[in-house]
Each structure stands twice: as C-alpha cells, then as structure tokens.
Amino acid sequence: MSDGTIRLEPVALAAHSRRIVDSTAFSSAVFCLIVGNACLLGIETYTGAVHQWRAELKLAEHLFLAAFTAEILLRAAACADRPKEFFRDPWNIFDLAVVALALTPFARENTTLLRLLRLARVLRAARFLPQLRIVIVAVGKSLPGTASFVLVGALLLYVYAMLGWVFFARADPEHYGSLGRAALTLFLLITLDGLGDAVRGGLEVSRWTIVYFASFVLLGSFLLVNLLIGVVINSLEEARELEAEERAHEMAAPSGGPEEARAVLLARIAAARRALDEVEEGLATAAAHDHPLLRPSPPGASVPRGPS
Numbered sequence: 001m002s003d004g005t006i007r008l009e010p011v012a013l014a015a016h017s018r019r020i021v022d023s024t025a026f027s028s029a030v031f032c033l034i035v036g037n038a039c040l041l042g043i044e045t046y047t048g049a050v051h052q053w054r055a056e057l058k059l060a061e062h063l064f065l066a067a068f069t070a071e072i073l074l075r076a077a078a079c080a081d082r083p084k085e086f087f088r089d090p091w092n093i094f095d096l097a098v099v100a101l102a103l104t105p106f107a108r109e110n111t112t113l114l115r116l117l118r119l120a121r122v123l124r125a126a127r128f129l130p131q132l133r134i135v136i137v138a139v140g141k142s143l144p145g146t147a148s149f150v151l152v153g154a155l156l157l158y159v160y161a162m163l164g165w166v167f168f169a170r171a172d173p174e175h176y177g178s179l180g181r182a183a184l185t186l187f188l189l190i191t192l193d194g195l196g197d198a199v200r201g202g203l204e205v206s207r208w209t210i211v212y213f214a215s216f217v218l219l220g221s222f223l224l225v226n227l228l229i230g231v232v233i234n235s236l237e238e239a240r241e242l243e244a245e246e247r248a249h250e251m252a253a254p255s256g257g258p259e260e261a262r263a264v265l266l267a268r269i270a271a272a273r274r275a276l277d278e279v280e281e282g283l284a285t286a287a288a289h290d291h292p293l294l295r296p297s298p299p300g301a302s303v304p305r306g307p308s
Helices: 002-021 024-043 047-052 054-077 083-088 090-103 105-109 111-128 130-141 143-168 179-190 195-205 209-252 258-290
Strands: none
Touching: 002 054, 024 054, 024 111, 047 054, 054 090, 054 111, 083 090, 090 105, 090 111, 105 111, 111 130, 130 143, 130 209, 143 179, 143 195, 143 209, 179 195, 179 209, 195 209
16 A cells, blocks of 8 residues: 555656646746846846845845746656656756756855856746747757868868968068968958958959959858858758657657556556457347347247257
8 A cells, every 4th residue: 555655646746747837827937937037137237226126136036046946846746757757858957957056055156157057047948939949959960060160161261371371471461470360360351341451452462362362252251151051951950850750759648657648558448348348249149130049048948959
C-alpha cells in the first residue's frame, strides 16, 4: 500500500502541475513577468528614478525573482514522474541556471553579474514566441557554416590588406600604413561605406587601382555576404523543420504520464476483448440457427441418437 502511494504521488503531482504549465493563462502570465522584468531593468537605468524609488524597485526585483523561482519549480514538478524529461529541454536548463545563479550569494553581491542574469531573463521570451525560437535555433545551426565564412573572409582581408599596404602605404599611411590599418579600412569598405573616397584616393596613385577596389567589392560585399545569407536561410529552414517535427511528436505523444498511458492502453484492450466476445456470441447464435442439432436442448429432453 505504501509503495503504491509513493508511486502514485509523483504521477498525481506531475499531472496537476502539467495542467497548470500547459495552460494558456500560465504562459501569458510568465510572458508578462518577462516583459515586466525588462521594463524594470530599463527604469533602473535612470538615476533619478533609482534614488526616488530605491526601496520599491528592490521589492519589485525580489518579487520577480520569487515568481520566476515558482515558475521553474512548477516546470520541474510537471516532470516529477519522469525527471530526465526536464533536463532534455534546453530551455529548462537555461531557466534553471538563470534562476539558480541569481539565488547564489556571489551573484547577489555582484551588481554587474546580477544585472546580466536579470537581462538573460529577457531572452526567455523566445520560449513563448515560436517564430523567435526558430530564429534563435537557426542562428545556432548556422554557426558551423558561419565559422567557414569567417575563415574565408579573414583570408580575403589578409590578401587584399597586404596588397593595399604594398600599393598605398606611402600615399595614404593613415589607412594603409600597416597590415592592421589596411585590414580595418577594407573591413569598413565591405559595407560600402566610404567607397567613393577610397576609389578617388586610389586613382590619385594609379588608375589601375580601380581593379583592386572593384574586385574586392565584388568578392567581399557581394559574394561573401550572399554566401552568409545563404547559410542563414538554410539553417532557418532546418530550424523550421525541427520545430515542426517537435510539434508533431508532442501531438502524437500521450499528454499524461506513464500511468495514464498504461490506463488508456488497458481500457483499449478491455474494449477489444468485449468486442471479440460479442463477435463470438454472434457467430455461435448464427451457427445454432443454421444447424438445429447445434441448438441448446431444453432441460430433461432426450438427446436423439442415430441409427445403430
């Protein structure tokens, strides 16, 4: 009896907490808390407001921290019957880390770290905005392709910075006097900012410098940027497919815990057995009507015998 009680308590707690966590009202309340926390951070940037409402702002911060702590405890309780599921969700780990670090004495004493943790709460808004969540996942998936893009871009900058130093170091030492200055100048030229002045300065040295600037703008501003856009768009499509698969999996999976799923399965088996019994009774009745000898004899009646 005690073992059954111990086993059913996490299931009941998880089922009750899951109904709260999955409700629209809970999601809306948490989203409003995140927005309120962001507004509180913005208000604290004004010195006059901090001096005037220091106690009120401090109380509001403690209330927000208590609310976020209660939220993460509810989410953990929703996985009481399957604790591993809680840690399989990256958002749960992120929320738990932000709340747990904010409760440590070190973070409470470090004002800068505490503000960074409070700022991290704003990122949790992506949990309740599917489109924003897709973009964040896409950014993460695009990091390997972006690393290759950075390597190619660095190689391009290095080659053209060396050429710029060779061609323009004496005529324009302010922009091309060293490899670092030339690379910085060319990095700004990728955005096409100041391209006209750079071309005019190059033409004063030689009219062939137009080939240098034209080729760099073609490779840096058009080819590389379009490659980066292609990597991001490809990652965005992958993130959308992953989100669709997760939604389909959530819809296909049973909403309750293992005990509820077992109960549903047992009910289906019982219904199938009842249907099978009805079919057997129907077949027996039909056979009795077709063959009179198979009909049940009344009590006391003699059984007919065949010829000896």
